[in-house]
Amino acid sequence: MRERFEETGLDGLQSYELLEMLLFSSIKQGDTKPLAKALLAQFGSFAQVLAAPKQRLEEVPGCGPRTASFIKEMQAASILYAKAQVVERDPLSSWSKVLEYVRAAMAHNDKEEFRILFLDKKNRLIADEVQQTGTVDHTPVYPREVTKRALELSACAVILVHNHPSGDPTPSRQDIEMTTKISNTLEPLGIVLHDHIIIAGSGHVSFRGLQLI
Structure with missing residues (x-):
């Protein structure tokens, strides 16, 4: 997936694949695809996964406190990036x-x-x-x-x-x-x-x- 991302950018990945790839930064061992799909099924979209309260993220099997915190950090980074486009x-x-x-x-x-x-x-x-x-x-x-x-x-x-x-x-x-x-x-x-x-x-x-x- 990383090779595909390098070649085609975001357009080359489905939402669950991008989430799966990002989750690997928090979960170093094991397949992150089931968790990525479970999170999207639970919350509805990539954006809604990022916006979900930490407590609700932890209710999804396989999403522990560390992974939930990582998702909230991704949300903070996306908001900061979007805000910078306005400030500048x-x-x-x-x-x-x-x-x-x-x-x-x-x-x-x-x-x-x-x-x-x-x-x-x-x-x-x-x-x-x-x-x-x-x-x-x-x-x-x-x-x-x-x-x-x-x-x-x-x-x-x-x-x-x-x-x-x-x-x-x-x-x-x-x-x-x-x-x-x-x-x-x-x-x-x-x-x-x-x-x-x-x-x-x-x-x-x-x-x-x-x-x-």
């Missing part, structure tokens, strides 16, 4: 990289998470912060806390992001009302709300794309 560019001119990053960081989380990307006057990323973590279907968000943090960072614009663990990125009435409140709080201070993105396993939704901003 103007997020608004490399929107696909922003989406790749927030998908990697949030799409398969089992709890709702509210993240804010703070931008300077040239739309460069100042900070990327998770402001709130909630339950499977709700995250409390306070507009004044968003505004306070934007002022502390001297941000000129923000991008809001949160995930829907249900898999459906369709905004709820509460999502729309909350976004309107945040926009109305930021606008008098000259801070632009560029977008609010909802990320889910099935895709994403842009509030600007839906003309909700």
Whole structure:
């Protein structure tokens, strides 16, 4: 498989083969193919395997604490790589990289998470912060806390992001009302709300794309 990967890259491997090859870095002896297939069967996709909580990974036969930790390290590396693509560019001119990053960081989380990307006057990323973590279907968000943090960072614009663990990125009435409140709080201070993105396993939704901003 390594020879095939060297020759053809990722396109030459199926998901289970890539996972099998990577797992060999943690499991030095034995066949890693059964575990790779079991993990994919349990969680559904390569990305969902990486995003699975460590405790749930350890419930899969053959996936011990060391291997579960290794999988979480792979997830951290993939998120760091995706984030670097955003930090090194103007997020608004490399929107696909922003989406790749927030998908990697949030799409398969089992709890709702509210993240804010703070931008300077040239739309460069100042900070990327998770402001709130909630339950499977709700995250409390306070507009004044968003505004306070934007002022502390001297941000000129923000991008809001949160995930829907249900898999459906369709905004709820509460999502729309909350976004309107945040926009109305930021606008008098000259801070632009560029977008609010909802990320889910099935895709994403842009509030600007839906003309909700």
